[in-house]
Amino acid sequence: MPNKRLINWTIIIRVLSFLLIVEAFFMLTGLPFAWFYNEPLFPLMISSLVTGTIGLLILLKIGKNYSKNIGKREGYLIVALTWVVISFFGTLPFLLSGAITHFADAFFETMSGLTTTGASILNDIESVPKNILYWRSMTHWIGGMGIIVLTVAILPFLGIGGMQLMVAEMPGIQPDKLHPRITATAKRFWGIYVLFTIAEILLLWAGEMDFFDSVNHSFATMATGGFSTRNASIAAFGPYSQYVIILFMIFAGTNFTLHYYALHSQFNKLRENQEFRVYLTIIALVTVYVTVSLVFFMNTGAEKAFRDALFTTVSILTTTGFVTTDYILWPYFIWIFIFALMFIGGSAGSTGGGVKIVRHLLLVKNSWLEMKRAIHQQAIIPVKYNHKSVSKEIIFNVMAFFLIYVLIIALGVVVLAITGLDFETSIGATIATLGNIGPGIGGVGPVENYAFFSPFAKWFLSFLMLLGRLELFTVLIVMSPAFWRR
């Protein structure tokens, strides 16, 4: 009998093929819009046909004769490859419709969609066919679904960067193994995700937006994506739409476990959750600071100042990246706070990206306790989160995550600098893509886009989006030589 292979490729390819069929199905959902707006049907149809057929053929070829054995290595590979393969086929509608002509651009745009980043290379969004814009928003929504299953089912199982903590709160999930109940939890969260999306579509549609815009913006909101159908992003709409979007951005950046409890009227779980309280506190504090600053230093009207402040704060903190105002035109002592939010990120267990609030919370708590520990060196002083002691192992994981995050930012800035970009643009683009935000500072400010980057920089930034979205380790581990050795 031959040696057991290190990696069970068959099961990986089978999962990816199955996901291609799912992607093909989602492509078809754009056809009604193409038909309604009298646009050519072939781009989505052919894309769907190609994607679905390839998926189906591989599935049939594999048949039922394969090992169902999924270990850690297979888990990592499935996660890392899924976003790449789905992005690859997701470029087809852009390329076939002629909306995007270069492959690097199309891949950047699709990866940006599926990682819920929302960074765009499109100079004139409104000239793109509606059904292609729909597909663009749909990549966000698919990405959001992917993130939910990733967070609930896969990251805790792989033990990455303290994500065990997030699910420790959820009944029926044990972080140490892939429990059948996890599927149930993922489905429950998808239910919440769909519910919020429908609610937002209806509320937006009830205002000034037409059905098409309502659907697109709801997809982008709930995934904390940030693609809009308008060149002016959300500045193209009035206060009502903006407030609705603010509300749902806040929902999207909240741990879905809390939505589950809220739906079951267990509101004490929300009150007790420290990450949720810090999340709301940050939003409140930055909004107040920015509002007051805008009123006093920029002579903005009170309501407009409050709305811009709240919208921008929530949009950046949740890593959505929708825009109602050009914040880098604000004085530096205002936008530095918006810039600081880019390093924080959404809540764990939400669709938001970035470092995540819970990690910062644990790091600050631990730094604080380090002082205590230095004085009382005999005492064991654990970090507490939601009234429970957090193991030193998890703190270690979280610290390692953050350090690698900082290291990647530093490397990202240096790489972009070498391609000839200036300081602010290098930092802005690195943090905005790695944190899955979209707009940054400098040349990638809120009213700019990523069209002017070199193809190399676009591939590099696509890679940063992938790294950030998959919590760094999933991608880095697959790239390490140790992974490929027994």
Added chain:
Amino acid sequence: MPNKRLINWTIIIRVLSFLLIVEAFFMLTGLPFAWFYNEPLFPLMISSLVTGTIGLLILLKIGKNYSKNIGKREGYLIVALTWVVISFFGTLPFLLSGAITHFADAFFETMSGLTTTGASILNDIESVPKNILYWRSMTHWIGGMGIIVLTVAILPFLGIGGMQLMVAEMPGIQPDKLHPRITATAKRFWGIYVLFTIAEILLLWAGEMDFFDSVNHSFATMATGGFSTRNASIAAFGPYSQYVIILFMIFAGTNFTLHYYALHSQFNKLRENQEFRVYLTIIALVTVYVTVSLVFFMNTGAEKAFRDALFTTVSILTTTGFVTTDYILWPYFIWIFIFALMFIGGSAGSTGGGVKIVRHLLLVKNSWLEMKRAIHQQAIIPVKYNHKSVSKEIIFNVMAFFLIYVLIIALGVVVLAITGLDFETSIGATIATLGNIGPGIGGVGPVENYAFFSPFAKWFLSFLMLLGRLELFTVLIVMSPAFWRR
């Protein structure tokens, strides 16, 4: 019998008083220069008299009737207060001579000297009396001596940020207690420090520099300080002086343990020391990159390009801060590497500041191993440094140190932004003071100074210099409420 007091203040005040007498003595050493250059003798004489008398009176008042009990709390307080008190009295020569008129300025300059930072508020250095410039350089040299005793004797004893590692290599030092042999080691290191200083004075004097300039620049070099006697810094001198200073900056940024071994011909210790190898590798790589870039993109002559590249690399990496060229006039893709060096710092156990190379080395090694650990979760995979396993406790300490360092940079940038400074200047000033470098980027670039900052910003930056020089924890712990509770 009354409760034993939490803190033995008498011993703390006694140590500080003793150090004031030492400071008074060092002030007197500037009198020959005042006499030689026909400058008023009273500033240094009165400063010395006031400082020494106060120290002496307190010592006499305390007498021999005090508890000799020094615990951790007393250790922290002595360290944190020493730099503040010595800085306070160190302002006297500046103020009495009229060279500096505002107290905030004088304190900034003295703290900058004693923390071996080298950031200056003087607009015209050459108009300052020679004996006051000597005192300014002397604050560097005193600071350097302080750092040596801090590193050898106090930090390992307090167990701060992995500094145990540095002394683990040194015979006769046990990090867990204040051993009498530690005094011997400190004296040995001071001997090396004095030896290098004398050697540099002689070598510089043998060139174009006069005795006064040779002494001043040698003090500033060996302390990795950066104060010069010339407005143009080291650009005022020729290639010979520059190469001599480069050599001694490299010595000053090296772990003094290695000098000790080199003097005892144990060169294998140098070869085997991983921090030393990384230190030389960074210098070599950045120098080559900058040299080649300057030759190709700036049409600089080969020797000049190499000399500027090597000088700037060594000066910033060792946190000296001497300047031969205005590096922020270089294209951004060149100076970003100089900027990156600001986050690295010198070797542990040297007079260099910043994060220190060994910490980065451990963090990078640990991040790399995190990948391995994620795949082989049963295996215990320790970080190795110089062929020995490093305890998880030390890695934890180092991570906490680095995270707090990053946090302080973030807070520093935000605070400076609120005072109205631009992005690059905020980052530049924060990292250049916290890292004890001196010159940064933006408004505090290599040919600028810190005169234009508001008094608040000057006090704040003085605080950052203190924080950075005392390895963060020493100062932060004293500021934490837990420190003052039983």
